[in-house]
Amino acid sequence: MAISKKEHWDKIYTDGSATQLGWYEPKSFPSSALIERCAVPKHSPIVDLGSGRSTLISHLIESNYQNVYAVDISNVALKKAKEFLGQEQATQVNWIVDDITNPDAVLGLQNVALWHDRAVFHFLTDEDDRQKYRSVLKELLMLDGFLVMATFALDGASKCSGLPVQRYSAESLSDFLGDRFKLVESLEYSYQMPSGNFRPFVYTRFQKA
Numbered sequence: 568m569a570i571s572k573k574e575h576w577d578k579i580y581t582d583g584s585a586t587q588l589g590w591y592e593p594k595s596f597p598s599s600a601l602i603e604r605c606a607v608p609k610h611s612p613i614v615d616l617g618s619g620r621s622t623l624i625s626h627l628i629e630s631n632y633q634n635v636y637a638v639d640i641s642n643v644a645l646k647k648a649k650e651f652l653g654q655e656q657a658t659q660v661n662w663i664v665d666d667i668t669n670p671d672a673v674l675g676l677q678n679v680a681l682w683h684d685r686a687v688f689h690f691l692t693d694e695d696d697r698q699k700y701r702s703v704l705k706e707l708l709m710l711d712g713f714l715v716m717a718t719f720a721l722d723g724a725s726k727c728s729g730l731p732v733q734r735y736s737a738e739s740l741s742d743f744l745g746d747r748f749k750l751v752e753s754l755e756y757s758y759q760m761p762s763g764n765f766r767p768f769v770y771t772r773f774q775k776a
C-alpha cells in the first residue's frame with residue numbers, strides 16, 4: 568500500500584541520522600548569503616518552508632531574526648530540529664506542521680517578508696500541487712517580499728530520498744512563478760553530500776512586484 572507524503576518524511580527523519588541525510592549541510596550556505604542580501608527588517612516574518620532539521624533556523628536566530636517560522640510536513644523533522652536547537656533557541660521559533668500542497672495553519676500567516684525553500688518545491692511533480700504552492704506563496708508574501716529558492720539544477724539528480732523530483736533552471740523557475748516574481752539573482756551551486764558525492768543545485772532570489 569502506498570504511504571502518504573507525511574508518512575514518507577516522518578520515516579526518513581525517524582530512521583536516519585540527521586547529519587547523514589543526503590541534503591544535510593553543517594552551514595546553510597549559500598542560503599544564508601542570499602537571505603542576508605534581501606536585507607529584510609529583523610522583526611519581519613520569515614518562513615523556511617520544508618525546513619526539516621536544517622541548520623538554517625539556528626543561523627537565523629543567531630543573526631537576530633525575531634519572527635522565524637519553520638514549516639514542515641513532518642512533525643518528526645521539526646521535533647529533531649527543536650532538539651538540535653535546544654530549548655532557549657527553540658522557543659524563539661514559530662513551529663508549524665503543515666503540507667504546503669494542502670495548507671491549513673500556514674494560511675494564518677500574513678505579510679511574509681522572506682520565504683526560503685531549499686530542496687522542497689522540486690518534490691512537487693504534480694502540476695496541481697505546484698499551482699497550489701504558487702498561489703499560497705503569492706498570497707502570503709508581502710509586496711516587495713523576497714523568495715529564496717533552491718532546487719536541483721537541470722543536470723541534477725532525478726530522484727532524492729527515493730522520490731522523483733522536477734529539475735529547474737533559474738529561467739524555468741521564473742517562467743513558472745510568473746510576472747509578479749522578478750528574478751534578482753541566481754547561481755549554480757555544487758552541493759557536497761555527506762557521502763562525498765556532489766549534487767548540482769540552482770539557487771534563485773526573486774522579489775515580488
Ligand SMILES: C[S@@+](CC[C@H](N)C(=O)[O-])C[C@H]1O[C@@H](n2cnc3c(N)ncnc32)[C@H](O)[C@@H]1O
Pocket residue numbers: 572576590591592616617618619620621622638639640641644665666667668684685686687690727
Ligand atoms: C530534502 S528535505 C530539505 C530540508 C531543508 N530545507 C534543508 O535544506 O535541509 C525536504 C523537506 O521538505 C519537507 N516537505 C516535503 N514535502 C512537503 C510539503 N508538501 N509541505 C511541507 N514540507 C514538505 C520534508 O519533510 C523535508 O523536511
